[in-house]
Amino acid sequence: xALDSKIPKGPIADKWTNYKNHIDLVNPANKRNIxxxxxxxxxxxGSAAATLAELGYNVKAFCFQDSPRRAHSIAAQGGINAAxxxxxxxxxxxxLFYDTVKGGDYRSREANVYRLAEVSANIIDQCVAQGxxxxxxxxxxxxxxxxxxxxxxxxxxxAGQTGQQLLLGAYSxxxxxxxxxxxxxxxxxxxxxxxxxxxxxxxxxxxxLITGEIERHSAHAVVLGTGGYGNVFFLSTNAMGSNVTxxxxxxxxxxxxxxxxxxxxxPTCIPVSGDHQSKLTLMSESLRNDGRIWVPKKMExxxxxxxxxxxxxxxxxxxxxxxxxxxxxxxxxxVPRDVASRAAKERCDAGFGVNATGEAVFLDFASAITRYGKxxxxxxxxxxxxxxxxKKLGQEVVKNKYGNLFQMYEKIVDQDPxxxxxxxxxxxxxxxxxxxxxxxxxxxxxxxxxxxxxxFSDHGANRLGASALMQGLADGYFVLPYTIGDYLSKxxxxxxxxxxxxxxxxxxxxxxxRINHLINNNGTHxxxxxxxxxxxxxxxxxGMSRNAQGLKEAISEIKALREEFxxxxxxxxxxxxxxxxxxxxxxxxxxxxLGELFAKDAxxxxxxxxxxxxxxxxxxxxxxxxxxxxxxxNFAFVAAWEYKGEPSDAVLHKEELEFVDIELKQRxxx
Amino acid sequence: MNLTLKIWRQKNKDDKxxxxxxxxxxxxxxxxxxxxxxxxNEQLINKGEDPVAFDHDCREGICGMCxxxxxxxxxxxxxxxxxxxxxxxxxxxxDTIFIEPFRATAFPVIKDLVVDRTSxxxxxxxxxxxxxxxxxxxxxxxxxxxxxxxxxxxxxAATCIGCGACVASCKNSSAMLFVGAKVSQFAxxxxxxxxxxDRVLNMVKQMDEEGFGNCTNTGACxxxxxxxxxLENIAxxxxxxxxxxxxx
Numbered sequence: 001x002a003l004d005s006k007i008p009k010g011p012i013a014d015k016w017t018n019y020k021n022h023i024d025l026v027n028p029a030n031k032r033n034i035x036x037x038x039x040x041x042x043x044x045x046g047s048a049a050a051t052l053a054e055l056g057y058n059v060k061a062f063c064f065q066d067s068p069r070r071a072h073s074i075a076a077q078g079g080i081n082a083a084x085x086x087x088x089x090x091x092x093x094x095x096l097f098y099d100t101v102k103g104g105d106y107r108s109r110e111a112n113v114y115r116l117a118e119v120s121a122n123i124i125d126q127c128v129a130q131g132x133x134x135x136x137x138x139x140x141x142x143x144x145x146x147x148x149x150x151x152x153x154x155x156x157x158x159a160g161q162t163g164q165q166l167l168l169g170a171y172s173x174x175x176x177x178x179x180x181x182x183x184x185x186x187x188x189x190x191x192x193x194x195x196x197x198x199x200x201x202x203x204x205x206x207x208x209l210i211t212g213e214i215e216r217h218s219a220h221a222v223v224l225g226t227g228g229y230g231n232v233f234f235l236s237t238n239a240m241g242s243n244v245t246x247x248x249x250x251x252x253x254x255x256x257x258x259x260x261x262x263x264x265x266x267p268t269c270i271p272v273s274g275d276h277q278s279k280l281t282l283m284s285e286s287l288r289n290d291g292r293i294w295v296p297k298k299m300e301x302x303x304x305x306x307x308x309x310x311x312x313x314x315x316x317x318x319x320x321x322x323x324x325x326x327x328x329x330x331x332x333x334x335v336p337r338d339v340a341s342r343a344a345k346e347r348c349d350a351g352f353g354v355n356a357t358g359e360a361v362f363l364d365f366a367s368a369i370t371r372y373g374k375x376x377x378x379x380x381x382x383x384x385x386x387x388x389x390x391k392k393l394g395q396e397v398v399k400n401k402y403g404n405l406f407q408m409y410e411k412i413v414d415q416d417p418x419x420x421x422x423x424x425x426x427x428x429x430x431x432x433x434x435x436x437x438x439x440x441x442x443x444x445x446x447x448x449x450x451x452x453x454x455x456f457s458d459h460g461a462n463r464l465g466a467s468a469l470m471q472g473l474a475d476g477y478f479v480l481p482y483t484i485g486d487y488l489s490k491x492x493x494x495x496x497x498x499x500x501x502x503x504x505x506x507x508x509x510x511x512x513x514r515i516n517h518l519i520n521n522n523g524t525h526x527x528x529x530x531x532x533x534x535x536x537x538x539x540x541x542x543g544m545s546r547n548a549q550g551l552k553e554a555i556s557e558i559k560a561l562r563e564e565f566x567x568x569x570x571x572x573x574x575x576x577x578x579x580x581x582x583x584x585x586x587x588x589x590x591x592x593x594l595g596e597l598f599a600k601d602a603x604x605x606x607x608x609x610x611x612x613x614x615x616x617x618x619x620x621x622x623x624x625x626x627x628x629x630x631x632x633x634n635f636a637f638v639a640a641w642e643y644k645g646e647p648s649d650a651v652l653h654k655e656e657l658e659f660v661d662i663e664l665k666q667r668x669x670x
Numbered sequence: 671m672n673l674t675l676k677i678w679r680q681k682n683k684d685d686k687x688x689x690x691x692x693x694x695x696x697x698x699x700x701x702x703x704x705x706x707x708x709x710x711n712e713q714l715i716n717k718g719e720d721p722v723a724f725d726h727d728c729r730e731g732i733c734g735m736c737x738x739x740x741x742x743x744x745x746x747x748x749x750x751x752x753x754x755x756x757x758x759x760x761x762x763x764x765d766t767i768f769i770e771p772f773r774a775t776a777f778p779v780i781k782d783l784v785v786d787r788t789s790x791x792x793x794x795x796x797x798x799x800x801x802x803x804x805x806x807x808x809x810x811x812x813x814x815x816x817x818x819x820x821x822x823x824x825x826x827a828a829t830c831i832g833c834g835a836c837v838a839s840c841k842n843s844s845a846m847l848f849v850g851a852k853v854s855q856f857a858x859x860x861x862x863x864x865x866x867x868d869r870v871l872n873m874v875k876q877m878d879e880e881g882f883g884n885c886t887n888t889g890a891c892x893x894x895x896x897x898x899x900x901l902e903n904i905a906x907x908x909x910x911x912x913x914x915x916x917x918x
Contacts, residue, residue, distance in 0.1 A: 047804065050804055051804045051805075054803050054804060054805075065727060065733070065735060066725060066735060066786070066787060066788070067734075067787065067788070067790070067791050067832065068791075069734070069791075069832060070727060070728075070733040070734060070735050072727070072728060072733070074728065074732055074733050075728045075730060075732050075733065084811070086812060119806070122806035123806075124811045125806065125808045125809065125810055125811045126802075126804055126806050126808060127811075128808075128811040128814060128861070129800070129802045129808040129809075129814075129861060130799075130800055130802055130804075130861070131800045131824075131855065131856050131859050131861050131862050133821055133824040133825035133828050133855065133859070134811075134821075135821075135825075136815075136816055136818050136821040136822075137818065138818050139815065140815030140816050140817055140818065140821075141812045141815055142811055142812055158825055158828075159825065161732065161829060163732075164732055164829070164831075165825070165828060168828065171794070172794070172798055172799035172800070173799060173804050175791075175794045175795045175798050175799050176799040176801060178791075178795045179795040179796060179797075185791075187788060187791070210780055239727040239728040239729070239733060240726060240727055240728075240729060241727050273700045274698055274700055274701070276698060276700075276701045276705045276706075276708070276709060277705070278702070278704065278705050278708055278729060279729045279730075281729075281730045282730075407750065408730065408731065408755070411731075411748075411751055411755045411757065412702075412755070412757070414757070414759060477804045477806060478806055526712055526715045526716065528708070528712060570715060572714075572715055572718070572719070572720055572721060573720055577681075577682065577781070578682075578723055578780055578781040578784060580721070580723060581715065581721060
């Protein structure tokens, strides 16, 4: 099947408006006869479910958590971008579009990104109307901050809990529709297959996580807003339950999986403390607005800090290497995430890591505290030369901005970041790859849609900070509700989709057979045992830096591990009960397939772009020496993989990327 | 550290349940409490026993999924955190730790330490929203200036994670802090004032129907709340409720 991205004709600034003017609509009376399934209730799924219900469709929404409010969007900290230009600092729809395409290292689809920038401003209006308590200035208007990879302040925020507040906004919109009976909510349900009838997605099979009951649900269209697959690395900033299962089942039913190797390794996370580690905690990128990243210049100071004979705050300025400011004077500490992560790895690989494991760098607020303190002292007509006073005033400002993050850090690490610099190290955070979708956000299976982090469309090979929330809500509130209507307008005479058909029988049998296999396997190792092994292969060989040999090894090691898993995994208990090990086993089984495709995709892409860094592809000389080298001549395409059985048999389809409105150039943050 | 754990085991909602003793050795003080339970579960699985069921997801204190009553306190001994942020450095070698589910009539046990908190969701369905369509055709965000003090207070109220610690800590299993926080968030914002009367009446009615108890101002909820939601929110809800009742 040839890939058709269905990008509307015309100038980029008019595409979305023209598109909306010419699609087919469904009249309100007919909407009442149409059912839509939404899987996942994060920013994308939650906003889509609420909006579709408001429009009049009958929505069934599903989440594996005990409440839709707990989806992992809730953990997003720093903010949400929107081209409001409230600061008058030169922002515009075009600039947000340009920053996003450039930040994504020219591997995203122009038309989708432009639409995202175009609807971004509306998101803020919408959320304020819903009562989302964004940070405000004393005049009562909305405040902004800036984020990595951009030169304007366009990020709206609610302290360090922006994701939580936006999700509660979407959840409240859902609640209104649940109360009206327009959304039927299924908590603690996990989707285990997509049902395709006559070539169209017409339902799903779920497992009730409390009773183990296997259920059939039908609809005229199915929407997946099921998030990313960072947990393929075992350790990531994702929630424990975040998984690829829904997306992977869609892939096995015909949805192409795009750019699986594009992973974002976030530069500012709390370093690993030991083998017991179950997850990693992010420290928001917003901290890089005020924090300066450094390691010591001299090895003797590194060793002294590790032995605790030297306190980091006592090291003289001239003995510190603020390596981001040194290497990238234009953007400094605000370079994009992929660049900042690789720079940290480079210093630590060179031996300058500042903790016992050698995998940590400092994020230091001392100069921000002094700067803010002096500002406050000036405003309040106090003595700017009183160091203790300045420090106290500065700490208050920093506490206001980042208090909850500092508290989080102190609880985990047992050190006070107001007094000593934080230690940070990169960790897996977000996956730009995902299910391939066209301009309508429809996958290669008609009637099956994919939105938010679960799809691949907007962030190319690297996502800019504060853009995930923007994409999730843009897809759910403003894009999908239009595009799905165009598709459903052909379904007004279809009538209810029956669930007693051979297609549902076959899908349910598949699900049951697999569960029975897992339960009756009686192997010797727990699910986590395999998950940790997979994570180690991924991190060592498919992580921040990749090469052909390592990737080939990873492919064969993951395949072998998968075979071992099916022979030797041990799942206690039965299906007919609350059984988290069984749920985990199903998710890890899918990660073991995805992981191989991931490595295969990384091996195919013989260039460095965004979060994908191939050691074979670096600049050899000039100002950019040592930086990642993209290959636009051979790799300016989306890699969409078609399922054919084993991951090794997956077939590559290329969607060539055309850049009409933005000139392809090397990304420079110097 | 070597520890003795006394953990509530209950097969399902109909089972009577009981405390069962477990020994766990070589616990690192840098482990989180839930990582300690992960280690215990790994050992149980390897021995062919049923692992302990507990709710958890983000493991960074924001999703509100984790719960646990640890040594008689919701989310354990430390202040201002959820169970997933509790670290073993808060305990000593040879300690005995009691681990029980959040207990309330409105939170029935599903299995072991996992409880059903959908009663919270149903209270939100009754009025925890502003009735505005998500079409995006609203007025510009900056057309509604909000006094910074009110915005900050609304935000403080909105940081509730819906974990249920307030209910579990209250001798009457009252949900007033949870409901008060949501009512306050909207009551403090101009956008929320339009529906304030119906909202507070409907949410309180649903709260009562779910079987939550009354507030007797002991303040245990505020102390145990991982997000420090203040009792002022209950007072504000009471005022809102009174004025709504008089209007109604």
